Amino acid sequence: MAKITLSNLRHSYMPNPSGPQDYALKEIDLDWQDGGAYALLGPSGCGKSTLLNIISGLLVPSEGRILFDDRDVTDLPPDQRNIAQVFQFPVIYDTMTVRDNLAFPLRNRGVDEARIAARVAEIAQMLEVEEMLDIRASHLLPDNKQKISMGRGLVRDDVNVVMFDEPLTVIDPHLKWKLRSKLKELHQRVRATMIYVTHDQTEALTFADQVVVMQDGEVVQIGTPVELFERPQHTFVGHFIGSPGMNVLPAEVTDGGVRFQGRQVALEGAVTGQGGTTQIGVRPEFVSLADAGLPARVRNVSDVGRHAVVEAMVGDTPVKAIVEGALPEQGAEVHLAFRPSHTRLYRDGWLSTEVAQ
Numbered sequence: 518m519a520k521i522t523l524s525n526l527r528h529s530y531m532p533n534p535s536g537p538q539d540y541a542l543k544e545i546d547l548d549w550q551d552g553g554a555y556a557l558l559g560p561s562g563c564g565k566s567t568l569l570n571i572i573s574g575l576l577v578p579s580e581g582r583i584l585f586d587d588r589d590v591t592d593l594p595p596d597q598r599n600i601a602q603v604f605q606f607p608v609i610y611d612t613m614t615v616r617d618n619l620a621f622p623l624r625n626r627g628v629d630e631a632r633i634a635a636r637v638a639e640i641a642q643m644l645e646v647e648e649m650l651d652i653r654a655s656h657l658l659p660d661n662k663q664k665i666s667m668g669r670g671l672v673r674d675d676v677n678v679v680m681f682d683e684p685l686t687v688i689d690p691h692l693k694w695k696l697r698s699k700l701k702e703l704h705q706r707v708r709a710t711m712i713y714v715t716h717d718q719t720e721a722l723t724f725a726d727q728v729v730v731m732q733d734g735e736v737v738q739i740g741t742p743v744e745l746f747e748r749p750q751h752t753f754v755g756h757f758i759g760s761p762g763m764n765v766l767p768a769e770v771t772d773g774g775v776r777f778q779g780r781q782v783a784l785e786g787a788v789t790g791q792g793g794t795t796q797i798g799v800r801p802e803f804v805s806l807a808d809a810g811l812p813a814r815v816r817n818v819s820d821v822g823r824h825a826v827v828e829a830m831v832g833d834t835p836v837k838a839i840v841e842g843a844l845p846e847q848g849a850e851v852h853l854a855f856r857p858s859h860t861r862l863y864r865d866g867w868l869s870t871e872v873a874q
């Protein structure tokens with residue numbers, strides 16, 4: 518397995534790009550450690566597939582280099598990059614048995630039969646498909662086909678990286694959670710460098726030790742799931758991750774402090790930077806109903822099981838709070854309190870407060 522470095526990477530599909538708007542990927546610099554579990558997370562069109570295709574060698578970037586263990590592979594074709602890929606849809610041979618499907622990537626590379634048998638048994642046991650080994654692949658349900666496809670991606674232990682491109686798309690919703698945790702467990706056992714591409718935050722956060730969040734061709738934050746939740750570096754991360762996402766509220770920065778709807782709001786620490794469009798970001802988990810605070814009127818209460826999401830209007834701005842216990846009635850006059858340690862200022866989307874020492 519390998520460490521992967523993306524250095525000053527940019528890509529435009531246009532022959533003569535004239536500005537950042539013409540780039541599907543803008544300036545990407547990343548170091549992925551050997552054996553790490555990474556997710557590339559972002560909405561449709563943010564550049565995930567472009568980046569994946571550049572790593573696999575299907576696409577040559579307009580600018581920048583890709584290194585595997587410090588070796589420049591930018592100009593190498595896919596078959597010389599030694600990568601395993603699992604796609605959205607199962608890639609298996611219907612006429613072969615499950616056993617032969619799993620063995621195929623190894624046979625293809627001339628691995629001896631005893632080693633193949635041992636490795637296939639190991640992977641089948643990890644994926645819990647031992648009883649299917651002698652079944653012809655055409656007889657499998659789609660979920661199991663995709664499991665075998667994953668097995669084919671994991672069976673070689675000499676690849677630089679295993680890449681998963683939205684692998685749970687075809688999986689039945691009630692089986693998704695099972696395969697999600699299975700993949701995490703597989704990473705812990707196999708310890709290969711893995712990159713998992715998805716637009717689904719639950720998949721990314723369950724699988725990855727580090728999540729790379731992308732928006733509009735840019736990496737907006739790289740962090741552990743906890744870091745992305747606790748301290749979003751960009752309003753996009755706050756909003757995209759979480760359910761519901763972070764409240765992003767119009768803010769006015771004055772000499773006396775930061776105000777929302779005319780009232781001062783306490784932040785995690787000192788404000789940094791200057792100018793730009795200023796907003797306050799606070800997750801619903803850190804907004805509570807209080808005896809004093811911002812006066813608000815409850816617009817909606819939705820009970821989502823363990824807790825409720827209360828949406829209340831502060832002036833003309835809706836604010837969401839996650840509330841456990843007694844719930845207010847729709848239309849009730851309440852007060853909202855923001856937890857200062859988790860309330861921050863953003864300028865043009867980017868975090869603009871520092872943690873108080």
Ligand SMILES: Nc1ncnc2c1ncn2[C@@H]1O[C@H](COP(=O)(O)OP(=O)(O)OP(=O)(O)O)[C@@H](O)[C@H]1O
Nearest residue numbers: 530531541559560561562563564565566567568716
């Ligand atoms: N072959 C292509 N030619 C021109 N533009 C392209 C091509 N492929 C992608 N793009 C553009 O590049 C940008 C990034 O697309 P990309 O497919 O990498 O995003 P994505 O995050 O993988 O989205 P999705 O999840 O929908 O596949 C988009 O604006 C897209 O329209």
